[in-house]
Amino acid sequence: MANPVQIILNPENYEEGRAAGGGGEHKDFFAYRDQDFVLHRDMLIHQLDAASKTLSVQPTGAVGFAKVVLRPKAWAKIHRPMIALLSPDRVPVVGGADLGEMIIEVKPASLRQVAAEMEKAEDGTRTKINSQTFKEVPNPSRRRSEVGAIESIELYGPTDRRNFSVNEAVSWLSNPLTGSGYQVELFKNIPPRSDWDSLDTANRQMIESFLRGFTALGFGVSVERLVDVRANQPTLSVRVIHDTAGAVLLIFDSQSGERRRPLAPFNSEIKLHVELLTFLDNHPLVRRISLPGIVLQSGQVSTNRRARPKNLSCPTHDSHRSYPKLGVIDGGISNALSDWVIDRWEVLDDADIDHKHGTFIGGLVVAGGALNGKEICPEQDGTELVDVAVFPATSTGAFATYYPGGLPEFFDEMSSAVADANARHGVRIFNMSLNITQPAAPEAYSQYAARLDRIAEDNDVIVFVSAGNTKPQDMRAEWAQDPTTALAGLALAQNDKLQIPAESARNVSVGALNPPDQDKNIAYAPARYSCRGPGLRAGVKPDLAHIGGSGTPDSILGSGLFSILPDGNITDGCGTSYAAPLVAKIAAALDHAIEGHVSRETLIGLLIHGAEIPEILQVKELSPVARHLVGFGMPPSASRILESDDHSITLVFASRIKKGQQINFRFPWPASLVRSGGNCRGRARLTLVSTPPLDPNFGAEFVRVNIDAMLQQEKEDGGWAGRLESLYVPPKRNMAATEAERIEHDLKWGPTKVYGKTFPRGVGSSSNWRLSVEYLERAGVKIPDEGVPFTAILTISDPKRDAPVFNEMRQNLQALGVTIADIRTAARITPRV
Missing domain, CATH: 3.40.50.200 (Peptidase S8/S53 domain)
Incomplete structure (x- = not known):
């Protein structure tokens, strides 16, 4: 018999206060390698000093951006060096590049402050006795832990901004299908001139030097702000043109919108492109220069x-x-x-x-x-x-x-x-x-x-x-x-x-x-x-x-x-x-x-x-x-998607997870799949699709809130054990996954996740289960006030195709007060499907 997918109509009944996270202890990345730590710390301080001196004499103003590369074991939120060293009030994080790469806004004074904090990190490994194992374990200060988490710090440079040659660019842009303009992403929006008095001296100098640089080129350049390309990431289209008027700048909000006149002809003279790209490569306001695509x-x-x-x-x-x-x-x-x-x-x-x-x-x-x-x-x-x-x-x-x-x-x-x-x-x-x-x-x-x-x-x-x-x-x-x-x-x-x-x-x-x-x-x-x-x-x-x-x-x-x-x-x-x-x-x-x-x-x-x-x-x-x-x-x-047989049931849980909340939907495992002593057999598949906030400024880390779902079975001590595995975990992983592995293989931070497991011999000793949905924010990020919408879909089935799973589960859920209905008609009685 074909049975329809069931949707939970009262998801709000299963919202609970979010369990406080432990946060974890500070990790010593150089435990018992004290000489290596000192050398590493001194290297970072030298990098900071060199960057500070460069910014101090920079003709575009004493403000810039630096790339902080973290060692892979420090990618997790709890290890990121954003409290003792790279605090937001000192060096705000403005974006990211590849995984584990943070981009920070810096000035000479702020870099000196970071270096001073690094110098306070202790040279030697501190230890304590673990209260449970009674063994000696590392116990570093936060400063030593954060210093060890950083692989390197260097000013954002030309190789970070561009990955194509001048000849490749001119050849590509000569095709009119491209629009013939370089796509230039900026770290900051350029405010209207009337607001420049609100900027500090360094930022005003950076913006003035950027605009002045186009005029100083002395040849025809069209600079136009692209409307609504990406939220919070200002992007310009910069074209080298045949125009004796020099630079034409259309970059402010009031100047954006409908094109006022036809584009001037593209100028393919190599020398002019070399001059333009040299200017853009070396200006601190520029984040990335890319070539446009062709559809x-x-x-x-x-x-x-x-x-x-x-x-x-x-x-x-x-x-x-x-x-x-x-x-x-x-x-x-x-x-x-x-x-x-x-x-x-x-x-x-x-x-x-x-x-x-x-x-x-x-x-x-x-x-x-x-x-x-x-x-x-x-x-x-x-x-x-x-x-x-x-x-x-x-x-x-x-x-x-x-x-x-x-x-x-x-x-x-x-x-x-x-x-x-x-x-x-x-x-x-x-x-x-x-x-x-x-x-x-x-x-x-x-x-x-x-x-x-x-x-x-x-x-x-x-x-x-x-x-x-x-x-x-x-x-x-x-x-x-x-x-x-x-x-x-x-x-x-x-x-x-x-x-x-x-x-x-x-x-x-x-x-x-x-x-x-x-x-x-x-x-x-x-x-x-x-x-x-x-x-x-x-x-x-x-x-x-x-x-x-x-x-x-x-x-x-x-x-x-x-x-x-x-x-x-x-x-x-x-x-x-x-x-x-x-x-x-x-x-x-x-x-x-x-x-x-x-x-x-x-x-x-x-x-x-x-x-x-x-x-x-x-x-x-x-x-x-x-x-x-x-x-x-x-x-x-x-x-086939909307129907199942008598030996399985599919439940849809469509809701929003909000600040301070987690979802815990408790239910009993189908009785026909429960053996003596609470041992549960069967098969489960769980799919989660969410719409978390995105920020393209952070590169590979552009997903800013992670929504995760777990199918858990109650343990004898009252705790809960997760019973499913990501369908993409590499085989034979015998140790706890690092943050890098969880991102690469377990789809952590991915908007879509799928988990599954078959229990042919049964698992655990309790028929009490729950579907749990929770969230994790990136360091320095808060979940939106309106929450993050998500849908979790859970199928429980009997691989032997014998047990009456659908009827048992439906009756059990109704007895518990769960309001469920055929998803095909549920919109009559629920606002979210």
């Missing part, structure tokens, strides 16, 4: 019409029925699907429209089942489409005509279109099979991913993004049946990293799998062209995977994934472009099947909770790399 479609449509099937009877839109809704952000959908297109965002001239890519995507979500069968497209055919045609044909070179400022203007147009589709038609699921020709970096949250996340948050929508395709010459060898051979193929691969903006933290990125029934590849193995993660170090990317067509054409079926051409004829194609809409269609079907408003966290959580890693990747040797290829796996149909 491309991530799929190829074959014109080979010999593939099967040969005929298609496109489903007919019934005006008396309701259907899932999906927005397609692309180059346009042809009239072959006009019966299903309920609205169009029309900004492109007919001459600049190429319907091929967008129509293939539209055909998959409208008629994918008829063309490919339920194994590939399990959802019922028929989807209402909003055609968000914002990407002009690449063949006409018109991108620069519509978006002369490059990608920021493209995202502006997309934002307006998404808001319109959401307001007019209630569309909350969008597909964007477009990627930017830059690989995602593990230590940086790109401005394009951040902008896409803002669009999702502002409109309460989810955008499904393709992971990106490799270039043809960079495709990996076809996946091998033998795991060792498959790993060797991955090791040899190059230029196959996840493409921006697929590292998005608020949306879902999708990789591609091979289709079944092909003669030249393994079904459901990673497609050879599909870009792989990791993206950012906080989380899993891509999130999910689906059939994207084969990168090695079959002799009969071609790529093995079929849709339609703009004229309605059937064709085959491959690309992550076509895997993404298959997952988006499942999300749209979920949103349609559940009454009322469904939170973004719940929709994403249901997809991920139901996903499965393809069998070919489930072998032990491949477990460390599987998530970088397929994320959490391939999701099933919406109906």
